[in-house]
Amino acid sequence: MIMFILLSTITVKAFDTPNDGGKSITIKAYNVPETVKKALVYRKTEGDTTYTLAGVMSILSYRFMDADSTIKNGKPYYYRVDFYFPDTVISVEADSPGIAYAQWYDKTKTSSLIFLIVFSTFVLVFIQLAKKDPEGLYIRKIPALDAIDEAVGRSTELGKPTFFVHGLLGITDAGTLAALTILRRVAKKVAEYDTPILVTNYDPIVMTASQETVKQAYTEAGRPDAYNEKNIIYLTYEQFGYTAGVDGLMVREKPGAIFLQGYFFAESLILAETGHSVGAIQIAGTTAKEQLPFFVAACDYVLIGEEMLAASSYIGREPVMLGSVKGSDWGKVFLLAIIGIGVAIGTIGSILQSAGNGALMNVFEKILAFF
Amino acid sequence: MHISTNPWVWIAAILTLAIYSFLYKDNPFYKFAEHLFMGLGIGYGAVLLWYNSIIPRLWNPLAHGTSPTRFFLLIPIALGLLSLGIFSRRYSWLIKYPLAFYMGAVTGLSVPVAFEANIFEQAQGTILKHSMFSNPWLGISNIIMFIGVITTITYFYFSKQHRGLLGKSARVGIVYIMLAFGASFGYTVMARISLLIGRMQFLLHDWLGIIK
Amino acid sequence: MGFWDRFLKIDRRWVFLIVWIAVVIPLLKPLGLPTHITPPVKKLYDYIDKMEGEDKAVFLSFDFDPSTMPELLPMGVAVIRHCFAKKIPIIVYGGLYPQGVGMAKMAIDMAKTDFPDIKYGRDYVFLGYVPGLYLVILSIGESIQGTFGNDYFGNRLDTLPLTMSIDNYEKIGIVVDLSGGDIPTWWVAFAYQRYGCRIGCGTTAVSAAQYYPYLQTGQFVGMLGGLKGAAEYEELLVRNGIPTGRRTATIGMDAQSVVHLLIILLIILGNIGYFYVRRRERRA
Numbered sequence: 012m013i014m015f016i017l018l019s020t021i022t023v024k025a026f027d028t029p030n031d032g033g034k035s036i037t038i039k040a041y042n043v044p045e046t047v048k049k050a051l052v053y054r055k056t057e058g059d060t061t062y063t064l065a066g067v068m069s070i071l072s073y074r075f076m077d078a079d080s081t082i083k084n085g086k087p088y089y090y091r092v093d094f095y096f097p098d099t100v101i102s103v104e105a106d107s108p109g110i111a112y113a114q115w116y117d118k119t120k121t122s123s124l125i126f127l128i129v130f131s132t133f134v135l136v137f138i139q140l141a142k143k144d145p146e147g148l149y150i151r152k153i154p155a156l157d158a159i160d161e162a163v164g165r166s167t168e169l170g171k172p173t174f175f176v177h178g179l180l181g182i183t184d185a186g187t188l189a190a191l192t193i194l195r196r197v198a199k200k201v202a203e204y205d206t207p208i209l210v211t212n213y214d215p216i217v218m219t220a221s222q223e224t225v226k227q228a229y230t231e232a233g234r235p236d237a238y239n240e241k242n243i244i245y246l247t248y249e250q251f252g253y254t255a256g257v258d259g260l261m262v263r264e265k266p267g268a269i270f271l272q273g274y275f276f277a278e279s280l281i282l283a284e285t286g287h288s289v290g291a292i293q294i295a296g297t298t299a300k301e302q303l304p305f306f307v308a309a310c311d312y313v314l315i316g317e318e319m320l321a322a323s324s325y326i327g328r329e330p331v332m333l334g335s336v337k338g339s340d341w342g343k344v345f346l347l348a349i350i351g352i353g354v355a356i357g358t359i360g361s362i363l364q365s366a367g368n369g370a371l372m373n374v375f376e377k378i379l380a381f382f
Numbered sequence: 383m384h385i386s387t388n389p390w391v392w393i394a395a396i397l398t399l400a401i402y403s404f405l406y407k408d409n410p411f412y413k414f415a416e417h418l419f420m421g422l423g424i425g426y427g428a429v430l431l432w433y434n435s436i437i438p439r440l441w442n443p444l445a446h447g448t449s450p451t452r453f454f455l456l457i458p459i460a461l462g463l464l465s466l467g468i469f470s471r472r473y474s475w476l477i478k479y480p481l482a483f484y485m486g487a488v489t490g491l492s493v494p495v496a497f498e499a500n501i502f503e504q505a506q507g508t509i510l511k512h513s514m515f516s517n518p519w520l521g522i523s524n525i526i527m528f529i530g531v532i533t534t535i536t537y538f539y540f541s542k543q544h545r546g547l548l549g550k551s552a553r554v555g556i557v558y559i560m561l562a563f564g565a566s567f568g569y570t571v572m573a574r575i576s577l578l579i580g581r582m583q584f585l586l587h588d589w590l591g592i593i594k
Numbered sequence: 595m596g597f598w599d600r601f602l603k604i605d606r607r608w609v610f611l612i613v614w615i616a617v618v619i620p621l622l623k624p625l626g627l628p629t630h631i632t633p634p635v636k637k638l639y640d641y642i643d644k645m646e647g648e649d650k651a652v653f654l655s656f657d658f659d660p661s662t663m664p665e666l667l668p669m670g671v672a673v674i675r676h677c678f679a680k681k682i683p684i685i686v687y688g689g690l691y692p693q694g695v696g697m698a699k700m701a702i703d704m705a706k707t708d709f710p711d712i713k714y715g716r717d718y719v720f721l722g723y724v725p726g727l728y729l730v731i732l733s734i735g736e737s738i739q740g741t742f743g744n745d746y747f748g749n750r751l752d753t754l755p756l757t758m759s760i761d762n763y764e765k766i767g768i769v770v771d772l773s774g775g776d777i778p779t780w781w782v783a784f785a786y787q788r789y790g791c792r793i794g795c796g797t798t799a800v801s802a803a804q805y806y807p808y809l810q811t812g813q814f815v816g817m818l819g820g821l822k823g824a825a826e827y828e829e830l831l832v833r834n835g836i837p838t839g840r841r842t843a844t845i846g847m848d849a850q851s852v853v854h855l856l857i858i859l860l861i862i863l864g865n866i867g868y869f870y871v872r873r874r875e876r877r878a
Contacts, residue, residue: 066649066764066765067648067649076764078762078764079761080736080737080739080740080761080762250661251661276775277661277662277774277798277800288606300804301800301801301803301804
């Protein structure tokens with residue numbers, strides 16, 4: 012009698028897993044008594060006479076996703092779930108076969124799409140504005156920029172070279188591109204002061220870009236004859252090999268000013284410490300947040316993360332970089348507004364919920380779930 | 383004391399000591415180890431690239447495979463070869479094609495997940511919810527975290543001079559930033575000492591057999 | 595020149611020597627300092643522990659090279675030992691970079707010495723290097739067999755009992771990534787956000803600070819931070835009666851503690867000296 016009741020209440024449905032690339036079927040059970048101990052899912056294809064074990068269904072959610080590598084799109088699969096109760100085992104077949112399909116659009120990513128559109132709009136609009144009037148877009152001056160002239164001047168007074176050490180990422184990294192803009196300013200200054208410069212590179216393509224940048228800077232300073240391609244060197248593509256090479260150069264050449272610009276990893280403190288030990292003035296700039304503490308401790312001036320990108324926009328006024336910095340500023344304002352509104356709704360909703368009205372709290376939960 | 387008889391342990395120990403000799407001053411032993419390391423790094427990388435990528439993923443499927451779809455591999459090979467154009471002034475423009483493909487693919491793959499993993503989840507974690515105040519210390523901690531997030535973001539706002547309320551907020555932000563740097567620096571001190579401890583354990587246990 | 599002037603101008607090589615002595619003496623004469631367990635490590639341990647008896651595997655990725663071996667290798671050995679002891683199937687992956695393969699092999703060889711009944715192919719599988727970085731992470735979500743084809747030893751994955759039944763993230767209970775850089779965030783971005791696979795993290799102390807936001811949001815189940823994290827995991831194994839072999843992380847923590855005290859002392863003395871000299875110069 013009890014078995015009859017259990018059989019008549021429990022239902023199992025098999026359906027295509029939504030919002031995926033196919034080859035996956037979800038099996039869900041309904042009206043399962045809480046006394047169930049275990050639930051095993053079995054699968055067979057059309058024409059098969061026996062079921063094979065597909066997996067174990069969670070007895071918390073009564074849901075199982077069959078993403079076995081043998082599942083093919085468009086083919087019907089039949090499922091049976093065996094529910095293990097203390098005294099009995101009930102087998103329930105799915106009322107219809109599950110057929111897997113790929114979806115063109117993943118609805119769970121709608122929030123990402125909205126944010127992508129919003130942020131992209133900000134950036135693209137400001138890039139267009141920057142192209143029309145680069146001087147019209149205000150970026151505050153970064154204090155460390157004044158130190159560039161001071162550092163190169165100090166190097167010249169001491170009669171020592173200036174070192175520019177690139178980071179470890181390639182030309183596609185925004186920090187590396189910002190470093191190249193800063194290199195141009197540094198190279199122009201050393202050309203004016205007739206100070207030797209040595210640029211070390213980890214990446215061969217960055218080395219090529221550095222050579223072009225320095226050559227252009229020397230030409231702008233009216234000293235194309237003073238440019239020496241051999242001053243821009245490639246060391247090695249191995250992290251600590253590069254570090255060892257740069258350290259050796261610092262100790263041997265004893266530069267007056269060192270610029271550590273780009274994305275660094277564990278070698279950052281080794282480089283900064285060695286630079287400090289030779290008595291050089293050091294200006295660092297990196298988007299690697301985990302390396303910033305060491306630069307702050309060991310260097311004289313530091314461009315923290317996005318300050319490096321803003322500094323290069325300030326120097327170069329290049330529309331894409333400038334527009335990106337302004338666009339990301341507006342993105343930050345947008346994000347802060349979302350957080351502020353979320354906190355306000357959550358707080359008021361919580362107060363109202365404790366007074367018996369949970370409507371606003373439900374809205375808050377739905378907003379959180381959307382993201 | 384049980385000194386190792388494994389020659390590779392001896393080589394590793396001697397090179398370790400050669401690199402550490404830099405702490406006293408630059409010397410030929412350090413220079414030798416440095417150059418050996420740099421050369422080995424390039425050589426090892428080249429060999430790995432050849433035996434782990436080019437041979438199994440490109441050569442073997444094309445030369446010995448039977449699947450008709452294996453000829454699709456010629457497309458990434460062609461894109462890769464175009465990037466060699468960087469070494470020629472006349473043909474350096476060819477690198478734009480593989481670079482464009484690479485950047486498009488990377489952006490398409492990483493931007494949505496970056497939004498989800500680094501912005502949505504973190505923003506959700508920042509929004510103060512009722513459950514965050516389940517005990518007073520947790521509540522205070524979450525308020526401190528919330529203030530830190532807001533003020534740190536205002537420090538990195540570049541479109542206005544840091545004056546007035548924005549300036550005050552940015553100054554609070556820089557305090558939070560420096561506190562975070564201090565914590566990170568402390569962790570790094572631990573990491574660096576751990577590396578030294580690891581090397582000392584190698585020298586004292588694996589090489590000299592002094593410690594158990 | 596007064597004491598503080600001499601102290602501030604001390605040759606750094608003396609500091610190196612003092613630090614070296616502070617490291618070596620506790621290694622030669624262990625202090626036996628206790629190891630306290632922190633919540634991030636406990637959460638990871640408990641999550642893996644609860645997988646005993648389930649038909650899901652632990653996927654352990656060695657995304658580091660010898661430069662971070664002292665911190666991360668003990669973590670790998672401890673996690674493998676935990677899985678061996680509880681008979682939790684484990685897939686050991688040589689990592690997204692080729693250098694990790696040697697580290698993974700070393701960890702397996704160190705861990706299996708105390709578990710003679712562990713059988714390759716049934717209890718654990720060792721996967722080698724495959725190029726592609728985060729594309730490999732995505733590809734594992736489709737099929738492990740399709741991504742790797744063979745294991746490190748050349749055996750086809752569709753012939754090994756473990757990988758015959760465990761072929762994507764659906765059957766992986768947790769991915770534990772051991773890395774000194776940003777790679778754990780790749781696993782979060784591609785394996786967790788896209789496929790819902792839970793992620794645990796073993797990282798160097800350098801990177802540990804930046805991963806607390808991920809712990810707070812639940813994107814990481816738990817985290818082993820640096821040598822201390824490895825020592826805590828070893829301690830948990832000992833408390834639960836699991837053989838740990840030579841506890842390299844725990845042995846190193848005595849030296850770690852002594853050096854930390856030394857550094858705190860030097861920082862305090864350095865600051866006292868700095869302010870004393872500055873005040874004296876102002877008065878003059």
